[in-house]
Amino acid sequence: MTAHRSIEAATTVRVRIPSPLRSYSGGRDEVVVAIPVLAPELPPTLAGVLASVESQCRGLRFRIVDEQGQLRPHIKLFVGLTATRDLSTPVPPGEDVTIVAALSGG
């Protein structure tokens, strides 16, 4: 099953939500967001995906991205199977986004 498909001028991305953030997603472990596509050669970026997530899950973004637009420490993002901290990373068609929150010790 593909989670990412073009629908005319928009595409959808499946975003996996870790348990610490599910109070913002109504308990859902994933949300699917629609992202406008300006041109086929310009896939959405992680920043755009997170902005769309925010429209569904108000308050989530600030818990993982600080006021200077940087991913907070102990948070990791994956596009498909590739980890990145760069919010300008493109999200190609068919790739999921996974948010991972790192915990250690007590």
Add this chain to the structure above:
Amino acid sequence: MPRTAARPSAEGGVTLLIATRKGLWWLASDPMRREWTTRGPQFLGHNVHHAVADPRDARSVLVAARTGHLGPTVFRSTGGGRRFVEAARPPAFRSGSGRVVDHTFWLAPGHATEPGVWYAGTSPQGLFRSEDGGATWSGVDGFNEHPQRKAWCGGDQDGTPDGPKLHSILVDPRDPRHLYVGMSSGGVFESVDGGADWTPLNRGVRADFMPDPDPEYGHDPHCVRLASGNPDRLYQQNHCGIYRLDRPGNVWIDIGASMPKSVGAVGFPMVVHPTDADTLWVFPMDGTDVWPRTAPAGRPAVFRSRNGGRRWQRLADGFPGTQAWWTVKRQAMTADRAAPAGVYLGTTSGEVWGSRDEGDSWWCIARHLPAIQSIEVA
């Protein structure tokens, strides 16, 4: 994000808000303050730095929290703590400033004539204000953007291992525009224009860790309190002793010198009696060598002065007499407004101790909680 939990009824008794490293608990007493009931947790797993009830309406409660991996936020309740909603715009520095709030450390209700106004102090040092009961927060530019701020505070990476903090936000009950703040590090600062400009207020306070032991700023106040029985009187527990200031004077008086030498004058909390400005309590901790910040020699004691710090009395009736290596953080000690006043402290080992007789004797009223970060009377 709404959160629901039962709040204990405390009609005729005292209710305490216990903020811990792993959530928020409530303690409620009977009218005699003998029996205590523990309720909670709320925000289980959240690192709650401060939880404060609004004395102006007896209904609002604000909670400053973050978790190990998620950013800092503020939750607010207008229903006495039964249901909390997250702030739509938590305290955050201006985009482009390069500064990032690590956690909101201190919450303070505004002046009685300004319902809905709250102040927040953050780590690293920042001052924020809400005018809608904590729903949205804006930086106090007169402080955060002050051209001297970096000189006063140092860089955001220069502070203590737990992060440099702005704390002890004090509002003069006679004038909403007259404010004080304390910063670790930075010192005590005063504003007489509602936060538009600030002036250091540190004369007389030692800073023996600095190259210049008598600087204008750069001090390390741990906790500063305004005496509610006399708003011209300030006390502070500092890294370098205990001090009193009587305004309009501007030179702090060292009142820690009269503490026993074997105990010293290092500690974090400072509590002033609700009506008697000459009565105050401190909880000394070990500030020798590498600063263990535990009860000296493992023998915890509160010290009380009845005369503005001229003399101190050791109070330990009920406390363990040995091998009790308590740490009490700067927000984890408070007093109620009953007569005689109740005094309460919480340890990082998760115990709450209370006194019904102004510190003469002590009982453990809760144990087995997570590390306690603050205690406030609701």
